Amino acid sequence: MFIPTDPMINIVQSRVMRICTLIALICMVGYMAIYPGVVLAGADVWVDQCEESTVSDWDTNDLDGIGLSNNKTQGEKSFYVETDVDALFWSDSLSADSSGLDIPAIYLDLYIDSLTGVTSAIVEISSNSTNDEQELYWTIEVSDLVADWNSLTLEFDDATTAGDAFTGTVTWMRVQVVHTGEIAFRLDNIYLTEGEVTATNTPTATIDPGATSTPNPVMDYIEIQDGEYMGIERTVTFGDMAVVSALLAILATVFILVAYKLVTDKLP
Numbered sequence: 345m346f347i348p349t350d351p352m353i354n355i356v357q358s359r360v361m362r363i364c365t366l367i368a369l370i371c372m373v374g375y376m377a378i379y380p381g382v383v384l385a386g387a388d389v390w391v392d393q394c395e396e397s398t399v400s401d402w403d404t405n406d407l408d409g410i411g412l413s414n415n416k417t418q419g420e421k422s423f424y425v426e427t428d429v430d431a432l433f434w435s436d437s438l439s440a441d442s443s444g445l446d447i448p449a450i451y452l453d454l455y456i457d458s459l460t461g462v463t464s465a466i467v468e469i470s471s472n473s474t475n476d477e478q479e480l481y482w483t484i485e486v487s488d489l490v491a492d493w494n495s496l497t498l499e500f501d502d503a504t505t506a507g508d509a510f511t512g513t514v515t516w517m518r519v520q521v522v523h524t525g526e527i528a529f530r531l532d533n534i535y536l537t538e539g540e541v542t543a544t545n546t547p548t549a550t551i552d553p554g555a556t557s558t559p560n561p562v563m564d565y566i567e568i569q570d571g572e573y574m575g576i577e578r579t580v581t582f583g584d585m586a587v588v589s590a591l592l593a594i595l596a597t598v599f600i601l602v603a604y605k606l607v608t609d610k611l612p
Contacts, residue, residue: 391440391450391514391534394423401437405429413530417453417493422532431529434518436473441513442500442536448512449499449539454519455530459491462523467498471511475518479506493530499539 392398396412404410406427416422425431442448450469456462468481480503484496500510514536521529 387444387538389440389442389444389536391438391452391517391536392435393419394532394534395419395421399423402433402435404431404433406431415455415530416532417495418533422453422455422530424528424530426526426528428526430520430522431527432518432520433529433531434516436516438514438517440536443512445536445538447499447501447539449497449537450514450534451495451497451537452519452534453530453532454489454494454496454521455528455532456489456491456494456521457528459486459489461525462486462489462521462527464522465489465494466518466520466522467496468516468518468520469510469514470507470516471513472507473516475506475516477507478510480504480510481506497537497539501539 392401394416399410399412402410402423404425404427406425406429408425410433411424411426412421413424414421415424423433425433450467452467454465456465463486465484466481467484468475468479470477470479472478480500482498482503484494517534519531521527
């Protein structure tokens with residue numbers, strides 16, 4: 345049996361649908377605001393995010409060991425050493441494959457509190473478990489460094505080699521600052537990425553002091569900043585956002601349906 349529709353109910357339904365759509369959009373924007381993050385581009389590969397969960401995989405020549413600092417460029421922490429001997433971090437517990445990159449390079453954020461007494465920084469990677477075997481390394485002169493965060497992109501093609509040929513997988517790494525006197529030294533945000541389209545014959549050290557170190561995002565990923573200098577950042581993809589936004593939208597819809605029921609029950 346056909347039941348005619350009350351015009352008032354149509355108006356309420358239209359308004360409810362508009363409210364549902366608005367709430368769904370607010371849920372997604374709100375999620376983006378409260379869950380800021382940095383996402384690696386599609387082909388990029390983490391070497392180490394330098395967090396508390398991986399600090400035990402690294403070592404240093406300082407007797408006090410590696411500390412964790414809130415002064416970082418992504419995530420929650422960075423590795424930290426304050427020492428009067430040549431500052432270095434190394435690890436033989438890595439596994440980062442560069443085979444998906446056309447022009448492979450390694451990116452890292454390196455903090456030096458003062459350049460007084462500093463002569464250079466050296467970055468070494470190897471597909472063996474030690475140095476001077478299947479190794480690539482770069483020397484960054486002090487003139488290319490700043491007393492702050494240095495964002496370094498080092499292309500494999502520009503590296504000096506040692507031992508047998510590098511196989512493409514980073515299993516060992518050492519980062520060293522050659523200096524005299526005491527310095528504070530931090531390391532953060534290490535990953536493999538694409539280098540420049542045109543490689544050069546000298547090490548590519550792209551310096552961006554104080555940067556928040558955001559890799560280039562691609563279509564399947566999104567980069568969201570929280571607007572704070574050195575703010576907390578987390579990894580988030582469109583998939584993550586879609587799932588959480590859908591859950592929030594479902595909760596919002598339930599709320600609206602309850603409100604709709606209350607409203608329609610009171611209609612004459």
